[in-house]
Amino acid sequence: MKIFYFILLASLLNLDNVSAFQFLISRPSFAGGILGYLSGYTIEGFLIGLLLELVILDFTPVGGIPIPNGTLAALVSVLLIRDFGSDFAFASFFAGIIAGEGYSYVEKFMRSFRNIFNRLCENMIEKNDFNFGKLVVYSLIIDVMVFGIYSFISYKILYFIFLKINSDYIMKVFRLAVVGAVFVTLTSLYFKFKTQVGKND
Amino acid sequence: MISLKDKITIVFRSFFIQSVFNYQRFQNIGFLFMIIPFLKKINKDMESLRVAVKRHFEIFNTQPYMSCFVAGNVLKMESLKKEEKEITNIKQALVCAYASIGDRIFWSRLRVIVAEFTFLIFIVLYFCYCKNNMSESIMVSIIVPTIFYSVYSVYIRYLGLNYSWECGGTKNCGLDAFNWNKIIRVLSKTSLFLTMAIYVIVLFLYGFFYINYGSKKENVVYILLPFISILVQRYFRKDKKNIFYPLSAIFFISLGLAVLI
Numbered sequence: 395m396k397i398f399y400f401i402l403l404a405s406l407l408n409l410d411n412v413s414a415f416q417f418l419i420s421r422p423s424f425a426g427g428i429l430g431y432l433s434g435y436t437i438e439g440f441l442i443g444l445l446l447e448l449v450i451l452d453f454t455p456v457g458g459i460p461i462p463n464g465t466l467a468a469l470v471s472v473l474l475i476r477d478f479g480s481d482f483a484f485a486s487f488f489a490g491i492i493a494g495e496g497y498s499y500v501e502k503f504m505r506s507f508r509n510i511f512n513r514l515c516e517n518m519i520e521k522n523d524f525n526f527g528k529l530v531v532y533s534l535i536i537d538v539m540v541f542g543i544y545s546f547i548s549y550k551i552l553y554f555i556f557l558k559i560n561s562d563y564i565m566k567v568f569r570l571a572v573v574g575a576v577f578v579t580l581t582s583l584y585f586k587f588k589t590q591v592g593k594n595d
Numbered sequence: 596m597i598s599l600k601d602k603i604t605i606v607f608r609s610f611f612i613q614s615v616f617n618y619q620r621f622q623n624i625g626f627l628f629m630i631i632p633f634l635k636k637i638n639k640d641m642e643s644l645r646v647a648v649k650r651h652f653e654i655f656n657t658q659p660y661m662s663c664f665v666a667g668n669v670l671k672m673e674s675l676k677k678e679e680k681e682i683t684n685i686k687q688a689l690v691c692a693y694a695s696i697g698d699r700i701f702w703s704r705l706r707v708i709v710a711e712f713t714f715l716i717f718i719v720l721y722f723c724y725c726k727n728n729m730s731e732s733i734m735v736s737i738i739v740p741t742i743f744y745s746v747y748s749v750y751i752r753y754l755g756l757n758y759s760w761e762c763g764g765t766k767n768c769g770l771d772a773f774n775w776n777k778i779i780r781v782l783s784k785t786s787l788f789l790t791m792a793i794y795v796i797v798l799f800l801y802g803f804f805y806i807n808y809g810s811k812k813e814n815v816v817y818i819l820l821p822f823i824s825i826l827v828q829r830y831f832r833k834d835k836k837n838i839f840y841p842l843s844a845i846f847f848i849s850l851g852l853a854v855l856i
Binding site: 412413414415416417418419421423424427428431436437440444447448449451452453454455456457458488491495505506508509511512515516519522524526527529530533534537563566567568570571573574575576577578579580581582583584585587588590591 | 610611613615620623625627631641644648652656659660694698706707709710713714729730733737741744745786787793794797805816817821823824827828829845846848849852853854856
C-alpha cells in the first residue's frame with residue numbers, strides 16, 4: 395500500500411480529533427492498530443500506539459488548548475516501522491512523539507487561520523445566505539490537506555534523521571528509553587488519579 | 596414544538612461543532628451550523644432569522660459532547676421569543692458550566708478509561724483466547740471500547756437536547772439532570788483502580804519477559820530502570836512540568852545505561 399493511502403486514511407481519522415464526531419477513532423492505539431494492520435505490523439503499530447496514547451493522556455484539551463497529535467504520532471511511527479522493520483519500533487515511538495508535538499503548533503496556527511471564516515460567515519449573514527455547511531466542508535478539507543502535507547514532510551525528515559543515526563547502540567538506547575517511558579506514563583496516570591480521588595473525598 | 600427529526604438533525608450537526616474552531620469566537624460557526632435548521636423553522640421571515648443568527652454568531656466555547664445541553668435550552672428560548680439579553684445571559688452561563696463538567700467527565704476520565712480498557716481487553720484476549728491470532732485480539736480490543744464510548748457520547752448528546760428542551764429558559768437548566776459530582780467521583784475511582792491493575796500487569800509482564808533473559812549486567816539495568824523512571828517522573832511532576840520532561844530525561848539516562856550493557 396502506498397504512503398499516500400496511509401496518509402489519506404490517517405488524515406480522515408484525524409478529523410475525529412477535533413473537527414468532527416470525537417468518537418475516539420483518532421486515538422493513537424486505534425489509528426496505530428489499523429495502520430499497523432494495513433502495513434503488516436499490527437502488533438507493533440498497536441503497542442506503540444497504546445504507549446503514545448498513554449503519553450498524550452497526560453494532556454487535557456481543556457479550553458481549546460492544542461495537545462500533541464496522537465494520530466500523526468501513530469502514523470509516523472507505523473510508516474517508520476514499515477520502512478525499517480519491527481526492530482525499529484522503539485525508535486519510532488520517539489519519532490512519533492516529536493512529529494505529534496510538532497503538529498500541536500500547526501493546530502494552533504490553524505485555529506488562528508480559521509478566524510478568516512468569521513469574516514466569510516459575516517458576509518454570508520449580510521447576504522441572507524445561511525448555508526453554513528459549506529464553511530464546515532471547506533474547513534474539513536483544509537484540515538485534511540494540512541494534516542496530509544505536514545505528516546508527509548515530518549515523516550520524510552524523520553526518515554532521513556533515523557537513517558543517519560541508525561546503529562546498534564542507538565537502538566539499545568531507544569529500547570531502554572521506551573521501557574522507562576512505560577513506567578513514567580503509568581506513574582503519571584497513577585498519581586493524577588490518586589490526587590483526583592483524594593480531592594473528591 | 597421540536598420534532599424527532601429536528602432532534603436527530605441537531606444531534607447529527609453537533610458532531611461538527613468544532614469543525615471551524617477559531618481563536619476569535621471558538622465554536623460559534625459550528626454552533627450556528629447546528630441550530631440553523633431549527634432557527635429557520637421558527638423564524639419564517641428573513642429579518643427575524645438574520646437577527647437570531649447574528650445573536651448566536653458571538654463567542655461560543657463549550658465541551659463538544661455537552662453542546663446539546665446548551666442548544667436545547669437556547670432553541671426553546673428562541674421558540675418562546677424571549678428577550679435577547681435573557682437568551683445571551685443564560686446561554687453564556689450554561690456554556691461555562693457544561694464546559695467544566697464535560698471536560699472533567701470526558702477528557703479527564705472517560706478518555707483514559709477507554710485507553711485502559713483497550714489494554715486490558717487485549718491482555719485478556721491475548722493470554723486466554725487468541726495467542727495465535729494477534730490481529731483478531733487487537734481489533735477487538737480497539738473497536739469494542741470505542742463503540743461503547745461512541746454510543747455513550749451520542750446518548751449524552753441526545754439526552755442533553757431532550758432535558759434542556761424541557762427546562763429551557765431557566766439558568767440551571769439540565770445542571771440538575773444528573774448527579775454530576777457523583778459521576779465524576781465514580782469515574783475517578785474507576786480510573787485509579789484500572790491504572791493500578793495495569794501497573795501490576797505491566798510489572799509482571801516486564802519481569803517475566805525482560806529480566807529473565809540476558810547477562811547479569813543487563814538484568815541489573817532492567818531491574819533499576821522502573822525505579823529510575825518513577826523517581827524521574829516524581830522529580831519533574833513536583834515542578835508541574837509536562838510529561839515530555841521526564842521522557843527526555845529518561846532518554847538521556849538511557850544513553851548512559853546503554854553503554855553498560
